[in-house]
Amino acid sequence: MNKNDPYAALRFREFNIFLVVRFAMVFAWSMQFVVIEWEVYSITKNPLSLGIIGLMEVIPAVSMALFAGHIVDQKEKRSLLVKCIGGFSIVSFGLFLLTWPRVVADFSTNTILYSIYFLVFIGGIVRSFLGPTIFSLFSLLIPKKIYPNAATWSSSVWQMGAVVGPAIGGFAIHWIGVHWSMCLIFALSLIALLFLFQIPKKPILNPNIGEPIFKSLREGVRFVLTTRVILGAITLDMIAVLFGGAVALLPIYAQDILKVGPEGFGILRAAPAVGALIIMFTSAYFPLNKNAGMKLLAAIFGFGICIIVFGLSTSFWLSVFALFLSGITDGVSVIIRQTILQLRTPDHMRGRVASVNSMFVGSSNELGAFESGLTAKLMGTVTAVVFGGGMTLITVFATGVFLPKLRKLDLRKDLEEHENKID
Template sequence: MSQLFAQRRFMRFWLARISGTTANQMLMVAVAWQMYELTESAWDLGLVGLFQFVPALLLTLPAGQVVDRVRRSSLFALTMLGQGSVALLLVWATLAGFVSREVILGVSVVLGVARAFQMPAQQAIVPLLVPESMLARAIALSAMGMQAAVIGGPALGGLLYVRGAVDVYAVCTTLLLLAFVLALLIRERHQPAQEAATLRSMLAGVVFVWNNKLLLGATSLDLFAVLLGGATALLPIYARDILHTGPEGLGLLRAAPAAGALLMSLLILRWPIHRRAGHVLLASVAVFGVATIVFGLSESFWLSLLALAITGAADNISVVIRSTLMQIDTPNEIRGRVSAVNSIFIGASNQLGEFESGAAAAALGAVGSVVLGGVATVFIAAGWFRLFPALAQRDQLVQDKPANP
């Protein structure tokens, strides 16, 4: 393939993903703050994550089957359109005055359905846009763009929310429609799976990951680390009740991990991870846990921002290594289904992690929940050294292929 042509295709996808991610992050800030204004309940903040996770869990494996059979760019475009419709509904609900706890939980379900298809589609499309020699850098650049959006989205969402939730939702609608149009312009090398759509083929990704202990270790590491160590759902509580700031402060807190991740992406682009990939991955998760403990104990806004930025930088290292391993070590014909399995792990760690944080905070308080999660993450990183030696011993990200005789 022409390298210039590949770069153009990738850039369309990159811009679509940035636009969609920016809107999604703004949406999450507004929804979380609006829910906390309505109910002042840590439990309800956790339910927002749970209501996104359950449909994603139920649909992700069938979604992986679909991703391996249809044009991935078209499916990604439809998920952008679906989320744009949710944002437009929230504009209407807020203007008409019928936004409520139930409405927010209902749109959370729709977002979960959309993401069940979005995540495997956007993960599996990158290897079809660029040659393998460019894949690691493309993933790092994609992560950098995503993190830039995760910085700008929450910050912009928090600032706009000062004017009102309608402004946030209106901008989200516009950005998601832009992402929809950009995604429609992508034309990847479509290579549909040829095997019949059966229960066995749907579970092929699960079987592949289970039998590949390196991939199982990498994906389960992310699952437990973010499930236990994530504090995103509790940020409205920290912003208002512990750090004594408003929605603009919440936006900055949500943006801080992405700021750290963006800086780390730039460093990885300049100095790619060539050796000792397994050790670097496990060490980054341990750093994530320690920084989470610092955030949980902090009563200083600026120290909290710094701790969250470090969690983002550490998580970005994990994302780049795990994503590259997943794409390099998986055959294209089942890449959608393997990406779907990865999406389940990511969804469980994010959305289910938000529910876990809310439930733990209801029982232990916000500080106790975050600190306990950070301690557990450090132990998880240490335990994975022994449980998954193939992961710990992985040296190069892209293994040298044997020369043809």
């Protein structure tokens, strides 16, 4: 097999099925978050309520993450992923019912609101298992020598789902309303389940089955904290997402600042998706492994600039352009970070490392939504977005200065080592 083949990972049937499942789940989850954001803000007209949605998901996702990683490393991955998607399906069906006027006609506003928060909380528990399970299953579907190419496709599919889902969510609210948008999300979760059953069960590679849970957790945390490149990449991305979470405030921009309504909201949400699509196709042909550390720092710096421009803009199309560029830069950082994690993580620790990653990065989208909602309440929406972009730039500068190993990282060496082991 040509090691420069941009489609190397796509020549494995199970990996293609995996990509469909991952896209469907990320698409559905991201779309659901946006639809619920719109519904809750429409009910309350309070920016803080947007932050509470994020907080309700991030609390269980963070508190359960390490335990979830231990369980993932001890269990068969395909079966565990089936349970995760089943749990998400139950949550999305509950939200479908809560947005059905015929069902909630006699419910008070507070009852609907608190019920939504409760289901989002349950979704956070499911999410704590979902990320580590997907990360661990990934490595069982393709040979190690094509991990970088597979990580590019997997990360690109994740990025597409994460931005296309919200974009379609914005348009769907305008076209078919909140209730039927939730029905579409529920249907997507069922489609993901159907495809997942086409992947057979996989062996458990952990040599320490039955290891005491707290010993297992300490080992996973110690590995991340002592592997400076992984720790630096995770921390950098976490801060960028945490303080650069301007998209959480898009309902306010669409309704109150740019005054473009749900259709404009859909366009704003779609802008990063276009950038992500460009990165998906170009990165497969032009790998990001060379000077990966500098590219990661440059991408997140560019992301911070885009967020500041978006925050200050009063022009709809300038805002769209800034979000488009943010999709490109964010896509680059996601692909590089996922490649680092896949190449530097031992097989038997993937669940625990992915759990630590989800604590830092996976949940920082929701924590960033809370931070954005809170700072928007305290500072005003525009000031909050610009503040977040500024903090992102400061973080990039500090990381580049204090973590030279990350700055000088070149993933070509890791790939060569894997190929030598195989040979």
